[in-house]
Amino acid sequence: MADKEATVYIVDLGESMADCHNGRDESDLDFGMRYVWDKISTTVAASRKTWTVGVVGLNTEDTDNAQDTEGLGGYEHISVLQNLGPMTMTSLRELRSSVQASNNYGGDAISAIVVALKMIEVFTKKLKYKRRIILMTNGETPIEEDSAEDVAAKLNDLGIELVVIGVDFDDSDYGFKEEDKSRVKAANEKILRKMVESCTDGVFGTMQQAVEELAIPRIKPVRPFKAYDGPLTLGDPSKYESALSIHVERYFKTKRATAPSASTVVINTDHGGASQTQTLDEDTAMDGAEFSGVKHMRTYRVQDDEAPGGKRDVDIEDLAKGYQYGRTVVPFSESDMNVTKLATTKSFTILGFIPFNNYNPSINMGETGIIVAQKLNEEAELGLSALIHALHELESYAVARYVQKDGTQPQLLLLKPNPAIEDDFECLYDVPLPFAEDVRSYQFPPLDKVLTVTGNVIKEHRLLPSDDLKEAMSDFVDAMDLSGYDVDEDGKPVEYAPIDETYNPIIHRMNQAIRARAVDPDAPIGPPAEILLRFSHPPEKLLDKAKSEIDALIDAAEVKKVPPKAQGRQGRKEAVKPLSGLDIDALLGESKRTTISTENAVPEFKQILATAEDDATIESAAKQMGEIVRKLIHDSFADLFYARAAENLRVMREELISLEVPGLYNKFLTGLKKSTLSGELDGDRREMWFKHIVGGRLGLISQDESEVSEVTTDEAKAVSPHILP
Template structure:
């Protein structure tokens, strides 16, 4: 069961909270509410009914609390703004409208703590709760501290944690001290610290530190999730008495974290679609605008010459499953579909062992699990401990077949022993291993030698690093070492980017944006926190320190700047060789005028690279177009379709770079008309749909090229088979 929490925020709304101090351009109230809104929005985002909170206003113009209703003295100008309960977006909106500065400064902060403690005691009774009171004030209103000892004793009896966050409160440990502090505020700080010190779990801090720490991402606390509970076997216990069976439990050690997902909703007032977090049915309001959920609907159509428009709708129940087998579709009925499913039973069995040296860590397939003995089972603990130590002593891993429940997919796990020598915790760690179909065996040439066509091996070659380059690279790697670049509080070298300080910027940036929009949908979202970008670039000090090694490496590797690839109206800015030689002249090649079908793509590119007027480009496009049309016409079935599509792709790419989309679009429209009319040797529609549209070779739109006058809708219309052939 999730931990129950009951938190009451006491917010000082006194007249002095509207003032700005210490060079800030925001009031004390706005400054303090940055901390409060962050805490409340985090509770709302958690969406746990057991995480409850209430809000009490201090120094309000009115008085609204149970103690005053009982005609008790000293509880004036204290109002319960929200009773303790689950926090929703609707209540957050209502609360925000009440958090405004008032015109009084005579409320007692300690009396407000009594009101909050009474609210918690009434709501939680004697049940198990994490109870907390958070007081936010600038200490500029009078405080009666005569009953501090009694209030602290009552808080201790109910196990209530008191947190006092003061605006511009002195904090020697943090290093902040307010100059020219009024005598009233200095006296109030002492009274509040006296109350916190009398509590078992009291804390007093300054708001500056609290606000600064808001940028530190808060990791979501998780409870252990049991993925498997059952026997771990070695052999078959049902057949062999010597088989091993240990009752174990498997938990996740690492789990991939993902950003919060969004759902599509519709603005009920504006009828506009937007993306936002999901809400409960009773809480569908954000920014004063109602939202409604969107249901997805899908229709299925088939060709039917007798139906209006040549299409007929079919129901989902009429559909059948078919599997592509070559160029045909094999139908498997629903009654026979069970033959395609591999039946599995829940189980966890060791199928063999491999030595440490035979395993390569790069074949890990996913998240890590942790295997321990079942609770309160001494026999299982003893047996699993013996297995773990045996594996460790012989330096071997176990390989196991794992099915977490009946009908689930089979996983092959590698079990690594952890004998608890260093951390005093015995367990087996596991990672999934790949099947044969998961492995991609790519062959690459070696980096330390060159193989000649005759089978010779060259250790020295212009493509291989020489001794100077190897030494320069080694020195550069050593100079950029991060393992001891940072320093701790005592000045000792420590790792620069430890894993527990390296946060996922995507997850926490989205959470930051959601909280900002939840609290104030009209204000702009602030920039990403610096802590999220801390490790996105190498540290400047380290780069400066390694400058000499970088310069030596640049010289040894003969690094030269590559000229930028330019684009022109009629001619590309071709990259000139660093030697300055004219390669075309050396090879004896003059400017080409014609394109041959056997070498169409290189010759087409060569003509365009040297084109100096529009007529040359137009002639090259016409020649390439004729080659494409001939390939399609001469193709037996779809034999030459891929070659024709590749030529078309090059034409599209080159004309896009030359800012001549009109030539390509004109040719493609003509080609479509020829394909669909049968001019190119019969029915060639497969070339259009599979290779041209399927290969993303449609018209060049204004999103692909700024000079194109074709929109996306026009391109889709031309791509459609039902569009007019024009």
Template sequence: MADKEATVYIIDLGESMGDCHNGRDESDLDFSMRYVWDKISTTVAASRKTWAVGVLGLNSDATSNPQDKEGLEGYENIEILQEIGPMTMTSLRELRGKIKPSGNIAGDAISAIVVAVSMIEVFTKKLKYKRRVILVTNAESPIDEESIEDVAQRINDIGVELVVIGVDFDDPDYGFKEEDKTAVKANNERILQALVKQCNNGVFGTMAEAVEQLAIPSIKPVKPFKAYDGLLTLGDPTKYESALAIHVERYFKTKKANAPAASTVVIKPEHGGPSQATSQTLDDEDTEMGGMEFSGVKHMRTYRVNDPDAPGGRRDVDFEELEKGYEYGRTAVAFSEADRDITRLQTEKGFTIIGFIPFSSYEPFLNMGETGIVVAQRQNEEAELALSALIHALYEVESYAIARYVQKDDAQPQILVLKPNPGVEDDFECLYDISLPFAEDVRSYQFPPLDKVLTVTGKTLTEHRLLPTDDLKQAMSDYVDAMDLSKFDVDDDGNPTEYATIESSYNPIIHRINQAVRARAVHPDAEIGPPAEILVRYSNPPGELVNQAKRKIDALIATAEVKKVPAKAQGKRSKKDQVKPLSGLDIDSLLGQSKRTSISPENAIPEFKQTLGTASDDRTVENAVKQMGDIVRKLIRDSFADLQYAQAAENMRVMREELIGLEMPALYNDFLKSLKKSILSGELDGDRREMWFKHIIRGHLGLITQDESEVSSVTEDEAKAFEK
């Protein structure tokens, strides 16, 4: 069952929260909301109905809470901005407009905590919940401390975690102390800290530390997932009495984490004017962001085949009439579902040991995929004893077990290597497993040896210009030692320690996308800030270490005689300077050839080059480019799937190179802009976007930039923007 959480945020909206303090260029409220928005947006992104959020405004202009309605005193200027419930994008947008400084400081923080605890008690009743109250304040408004013992007792009885985070609160552990603190704030800090200390589960801290901790990605806790529950066998128990069968359970030890996927949505016309498509598939449910309502994009496909008797030469066919087809050379081979059933491997759920190998025979590079953990079935002493005996036997003989694993019936089989963990170090007995490649997954390549040279006559040379000398080996060894990271960092006690540990290395793709999504959800129109420093810390070697190793790398460069290779200059020929033979004779006239004016699709590239080679004016070149462009368009339009895309791309490559040589890049750039419009608009007989992305963009056939031709007006940034 999913974890249930109920959290109430108490946000101080007092007049003083709109001021800036301690050299910050943002108000105390904006500084505090950086923490609150991050936590709330994380809840929204999780999209769990069991995570409930409520928001209270302290020192608000209005008063709205159950205690005040009952006529109790001391609950003025405390307003419920959002009742406890699931947090959505709509409620987040509504809450954003309510968070602004008020004009008074008459609210009491202790009373606000009482209201928050009461909200949680009513909502959660006696159910199992993780209850939390988070107070964010600068403690500039008076606080009544008479009843803090009763409040603390009530908090402990209900099981609420109280978190008090103050703007510019003193924190010796963090190393911060506010100078010139007012007497009111100092007294309020003392009261709030005393309240937290009386709570069984309380946290007291300063906002600067809380905001700083936001840069550290929060690791999502994952509950164990049972992937297999059945027998681990050695031999066939149905045939042999001596076969081994142990009832085991398999769980995931490591699981690949993926970045959140984008969804394609469209703005509803009644909310945002004409429908505008943005980003890849959303459910039919609508959603809102930034005041605009979005709707999921529905895909509809039609299939057509050539039919001379049908209007237009083509007719529509139903999806059920289609067969899967595979390319075999230039031929499409149909493969029916009946054929697929014959070739599909019929498997049964099972976990069978098929062999053993010594530790020394296993290479770590064979590891594939995710890691699992195999333990004995719970409350099964016989299985625990049998698995323990197997684990210790493998450990004593220093061997791994190789097993065939099928998670469920008709699933693809896997070959796993089982590593024994006898619990000597961690007091936990288990088998760790990881997938091994099949023979078809392994690619073996032959490379010449690095320590010797074999001549064509079979002679072995140990000294050669291609082999490193002893001095070069020593210089490389010194450089590697100088770049050692294992002892570069220091721990809290000042002792050398590893620089980039696994625990402090985060996936920048996943966490940066999450950071950007949260920022855009809270502030739809604001710019997304730079990535957190902890995400890019290890993208480059530390500067201090690089400086220390500079002398070693310089010595390595000198010993290896490394020299910079100058860039290869591209030869350019002008339209006026045509290539002529040494004899000075006109070869074309001697052979009776006239200047070519037309280009045929069957021999496009040679004829295109000949036309440019004999062109005497710009009009001839422009005509040749137009003909070649028409040929490229026809190849794309008439292509069955992508069969003629490569030929069209080769024609474009030749056109591009020739026009760079003739210093006429504008002709190619104009053609490419027109071609992109035709491809993306579907003018070339359907969806031809694969030609654009796979053959043009990946084939480096984009716009000719100033780096490639001095007469081009296209910059590198413009070319990259055009490719998007």
């Protein structure tokens, strides 16, 4: 059963809460509400009906509470802004409009605690609830101390936790003390602190610490989930009396956390109820009238000349999956699909054992589970304990075949023993293992030697690190060691990045952004919390300390800055100039090339474009390359020159894209298609078009590839439909 919580927030809305103090550019109310909104939005995000929230306003203009209605004095200027109940986005938006600083300061904080206490008592009755009252105030309103002890005793009787968080309250543990504090505020702090100390379960703190701790991600508590309850066998108990069978239970030890998923919504034009567009059913309708969920519908059509429009709708039940086999499609019915599925039954069977030293931890796959004996089953506890100790003494792991329930795919699990020696808890830890099809073996050249084509081994080569580079790298690694970089309060070295302080920035940043947008849809989302970015870069002090080793490594590795790549501009490329500034062609007495030969077309084409000074030269080069492509296709015996022509065409396409003149290529390719399909190039050349041009993705240059292209994506598909997805 889910935990039940009843939390009432008391928010001070007095006149003094609208002022700014201690150098802040936001009011005390806005500063304190950062904590309250974060807590409430977290409750909304959890979407649990058993987590209830109520809000009480202190120092409000009006008075609206049950105690004042009954004629009891001392409850003026206290209003219930929201009764205890589940918190939704709609109620969050309505509550936000109610939280505004007033022009009043006549409310009593202890009376507000009594109002919240009565709300919890009436709502929870004597049921099992986690009860909590959170008071947020700056303590500038006088407080009557007479009933403080009686209220604290009542809180203890009902098991209600009292949390008092004051704006600029003194906190010696946190190290904050406000200077020039007013006498009223100083007296109120003493009263509230004494009251919290009288409570069995109470917390007193300053808002500065509470706001800072908001940046620390809150880990979602997860209840144990039983994935398997049945026998763990070794052998077949139905056939052999010597087979082992132990009744065990398997739970998840670790579970992968994911970022919250998004839903497609549409703005609700009818704020009085359902959207005018098609929405979800009533049981899946979204909270609030601002947005409505969207229901996706899909229709299937086939070609039918007799149907109106040439297409006919078909039901999904009439469809069958088809798999491509070459250029044909092989239909695969549901009955055929069942043949490929493995019929399995629920089981957990040990297949064999492997020594500790023979197992490579890098092949671990998936999440870890924990296996314990069935509760209140002494025979199972004794049997599992014997198995665990036997594996531990023999220094071996067990490999088991695991089927969670009938019909599910089997898994291979590695079972690691955990005897009750160190942590007084006996269990088996399991982790999924890969099947043979999951393992990919790649061969790479050795890192410590170079093998020549003739089989010779070279120990010294430009691709191999020298002794100086190895030594410099070793010193660099030692200097950047993080294992003892951080220190604790006693000055002793500790782990720099402990696992419980390393958070997934994607998940928690997403949650922070969602909470901020839920509270205020118009306000900009603030920067990510520093704690999420803490380990995204090395410590500055460590980099300064290792500067000499870093410089030595740069020198030994001969690291040089790569000059920026020359960017093309409209119509021509910037000529690549040598670093010396000398004109090599002029020194060698060579003139700039203007013609392209069939035998050396690619390098000569690139050379002309690299030295082109006007658009006419580029057009001439493209025309010459196009004539060479046409000639290769025309002179080709069967498909002898097709690959060569396609390579020339590919280079021509890439170069003209970089020069931002795709029109030259598109014009040429349009004519080439007509020539190849009509037989103008000495016979049937359709294979060149479909296999090498269309299949080689050498179609028209669309606007997706070049912004200056005049060819749209649809036009490019029309010319070569298989090129674009």
